Amino acid sequence: MQLQSASLTHAPRFVAPNVGAAVPDDIKLIGVAKGFAADQEIFAEGDATDFVYKVVSGAVRTVRVLADGRRQVCEFHLPGDVFGFEFAAERRQTAEAVSEAVVIVARRSSLAGDPDIDARLWRLAARDLARSQDHVLTLGRRSAAERVASFLLDLSQRLGTHDEIDLPMSRQDMADYLGLTIETVSRTFSQLQASGLIEVRCCRHVRLARSSALADLCE
Amino acid sequence: MQLQSASLTHAPRFVAPNVGAAVPDDIKLIGVAKGFAADQEIFAEGDATDFVYKVVSGAVRTVRVLADGRRQVCEFHLPGDVFGFEFAAERRQTAEAVSEAVVIVARRSSLAGDPDIDARLWRLAARDLARSQDHVLTLGRRSAAERVASFLLDLSQRLGTHDEIDLPMSRQDMADYLGLTIETVSRTFSQLQASGLIEVRCCRHVRLARSSALADLCE
DNA sequence: CGTCGAGTTGATTGTTTTCAACTTTGGTGG
DNA sequence: CCACCAAAGTTGAAAACAATCAACTCGACG
Numbered sequence: 001m002q003l004q005s006a007s008l009t010h011a012p013r014f015v016a017p018n019v020g021a022a023v024p025d026d027i028k029l030i031g032v033a034k035g036f037a038a039d040q041e042i043f044a045e046g047d048a049t050d051f052v053y054k055v056v057s058g059a060v061r062t063v064r065v066l067a068d069g070r071r072q073v074c075e076f077h078l079p080g081d082v083f084g085f086e087f088a089a090e091r092r093q094t095a096e097a098v099s100e101a102v103v104i105v106a107r108r109s110s111l112a113g114d115p116d117i118d119a120r121l122w123r124l125a126a127r128d129l130a131r132s133q134d135h136v137l138t139l140g141r142r143s144a145a146e147r148v149a150s151f152l153l154d155l156s157q158r159l160g161t162h163d164e165i166d167l168p169m170s171r172q173d174m175a176d177y178l179g180l181t182i183e184t185v186s187r188t189f190s191q192l193q194a195s196g197l198i199e200v201r202c203c204r205h206v207r208l209a210r211s212s213a214l215a216d217l218c219e
Numbered sequence: 220m221q222l223q224s225a226s227l228t229h230a231p232r233f234v235a236p237n238v239g240a241a242v243p244d245d246i247k248l249i250g251v252a253k254g255f256a257a258d259q260e261i262f263a264e265g266d267a268t269d270f271v272y273k274v275v276s277g278a279v280r281t282v283r284v285l286a287d288g289r290r291q292v293c294e295f296h297l298p299g300d301v302f303g304f305e306f307a308a309e310r311r312q313t314a315e316a317v318s319e320a321v322v323i324v325a326r327r328s329s330l331a332g333d334p335d336i337d338a339r340l341w342r343l344a345a346r347d348l349a350r351s352q353d354h355v356l357t358l359g360r361r362s363a364a365e366r367v368a369s370f371l372l373d374l375s376q377r378l379g380t381h382d383e384i385d386l387p388m389s390r391q392d393m394a395d396y397l398g399l400t401i402e403t404v405s406r407t408f409s410q411l412q413a414s415g416l417i418e419v420r421c422c423r424h425v426r427l428a429r430s431s432a433l434a435d436l437c438e
Numbered sequence: 439c440g441t442c443g444a445g446t447t448g449a450t451t452g453t454t455t456t457c458a459a460c461t462t463t464g465g466t467g468g
Numbered sequence: 469c470c471a472c473c474a475a476a477g478t479t480g481a482a483a484a485c486a487a488t489c490a491a492c493t494c495g496a497c498g
Contacts (some may be wrong), residue, residue: 064352067438070360074352087345092352126306131285133293133311138319139358140398141289145485171445179359181487186446202495203445219286363454390497400455405478422477424463 026126027120029054031106036097043084047091050108050116052121052195053084058101061175062093073086073177076169078158085121085126100168141181142218146187149217152198156208158210163208171203203208242258244346246301246339248273253374255316255421261305266310269327271340272296277320278387281312282395290353292396295388297377304340304347317388320371361437367407367435371417375427382427390422 036042042053051061060077072181074093077083084095085108097103111117113134136138138147151174156165167174175182189206192198199207208214241315253263253277261279262274272279279296293312296302303314304327314320328335357366370393374383386393394401408425413418416433418426 064356066356066360072356072359074355086348087341088349092349124305129305129348129351130307130311132348132355135355136293136351136358137283137285138290139355140291140395141285176359182445182448183488184486185497190446233483401477402456403454406454409478 008097018158026125027054027117027124029082029104029106031104034103034105036101038097038099040097042095042097043091044094045091047201048088049084049086049091051084052082052106052108053095054082054104054106055079056104058103059098059100060095060103061169061173061177062095064093071176071185072179073173075174076133076177082121082124085125087125087130088178090130098173111178114198117173144178144180144184145191146218147180148174148185149197149214150194151178152206152208153218154210156211163211165206165208167204167206182189196216202216237307244339244342245299246273246336246343247328248301248323248324248325254320255320256324257316257318259316261316261322262310263313264310268305268308268310268313270303271301271325271330272314273301273323274298275323277322278317279314279315279320279322280388280392280396281314283312289412290395292392293354294347295392295396297387301340301343302347304344306344311372314360317392325425363397363399363403363407364410365437366399366410367393367404368416368433369399369429371425371427372430372433372437382430384425384427386423386425387395 002144029052031052031054036172036174043051053075057079058082059079060082060083062074062077063071064074067069068081075083077095082093086092104156110122136201138150152165155167156163159165170176171182171185174180175185178185180188189198192214193200197210199209201207206210230256246381248271255277264271264283274296274297278298279300281293281296281302282290283293284290293330294302294319297313301308330331337388348389357369371384376388377383378384388396390401394398396405397404399407408417408419410435412419416429416436418428420426
């Protein structure tokens with residue numbers, strides 16, 4: 001794992017900017033900024049959990065793979081998101097850059113002690129667990145249309161770009177996140193567009209034309 | 220939420236026995252023992268998270284319900300399991316007794332401070348998160364047969380009763396946990412029996428006749 | 439301009455759900 | 469102890485949904 005991008009050698013210590021909405025949970029992570037190419041691994045299953053990460057730009061996915069190659073994307077991390085803070089000593093997931101991405105890498109031990117940072121990290125862990133539980137609800141009980149609709153709404157809220165979404169990930173990534181195939185995701189996009197709920201400008205850019213109707217779909 | 224059962228007024232403080240396998244993570248929870256009838260609520264979505272629980276006998280499920288009534292069982296808690304320890308201030312799930320159950324109820328604040336207990340609680344939280352993530356993998360990527368097979372294997376391991384399983388929950392509970400319908404669960408049981416992998420003695424008692432073959436099914 | 443990868447669309451298949459009927463189980467009271 | 473009842477579970481047939489297989493389109497990039 002490459003630890004320093006060339007462009008940053010003269011600025012090895014870096015205070016993460018408050019990218020995205022300045023939520024109270026935001027953490028100014030002090031560490032090294034690193035660039036990753038698309039699909040490059042950030043950490044792997046089995047690794048020690050002694051680093052914490054924050055997305056500066058681009059997007060990161062955490063994945064698990066079954067023996068026969070079926071892949072589940074567990075979570076997407078967007079600019080401003082802190083990820084990789086865990087209780088267990090070993091990683092249970094692999095993290096990869098979805099697209100070209102810049103990530104702050106901070107040694108976990110460097111964060112210990114500050115009660116303010118501590119509190120924020122725990123709140124973060126709580127949110128991660130909540131997201132994982134919401135994911136269970138989605139995968140267990142929802143139809144393809146509901147899955148895609150709630151995914152788009154969630155993305156638009158997290159990206160904070162109103163109703164215009166620049167999708168950071170491929171259809172395959174979405175499919176593996178939503179527990180669907182790429183064809184089903186594609187067809188669902190087409191159907192939502194045909195019903196006037198979304199407008200697919202080009203395959204990575206969507207406008208939520210009637211987001212309240214999308215929300216109704218999700219109940 | 221009723222906090223003390225009449226039968227326990229003269230024995231309000233109670234040291235939980237080490238039910239089930241005496242794993243190192245086991246916690247001797249000091250609190251009040253309470254009995255619950257089948258389907259009785261233990262805590263509800265929105266409640267404060269100021270109590271921690273330990274199952275003495277019976278079983279407990281945590282559930283979330285969508286607006287239209289679709290229900291997702293998030294987790295089953297078996298004798299010896301501690302549950303309800305969370306980061307967030309509010310419950311996001313409801314906990315109910317699956318069958319008649321006895322549960323130790325401990326005020327969370329009464330546990331704070333002891334570094335040994337603390338460490339165990341955090342390890343527990345880590346395991347809960349891991350289980351939730353495994354659940355995502357099951358619901359996202361596995362067929363009905365794989366879901367049922369891995370569920371039975373998991374149960375047999377957690378109950379520690381070798382290959383004989385007394386199922387604490389109904390088919391409906393299993394279905395809502397596995398993201399299937401009751402009919403599909405029932406059919407899958409029949410198919411697994413027809414293939415000789417399990418023997419359904421009566422509907423709540425199963426023998427895993429060829430557990431390695433079951434494990435192969437799950438990969 | 440051609441090629442390659444990503445995405446879309448169509449036809450078909452397979453799995454799970456739905457709806458419905460039937461059977462088994464467990465509890466209750468005669 | 470047995471008969472009856474309600475609840476739980478099973479099974480069958482049909483329908484709905486998503487997966488699969490295959491062809492095609494689009495767009496980026498050399």
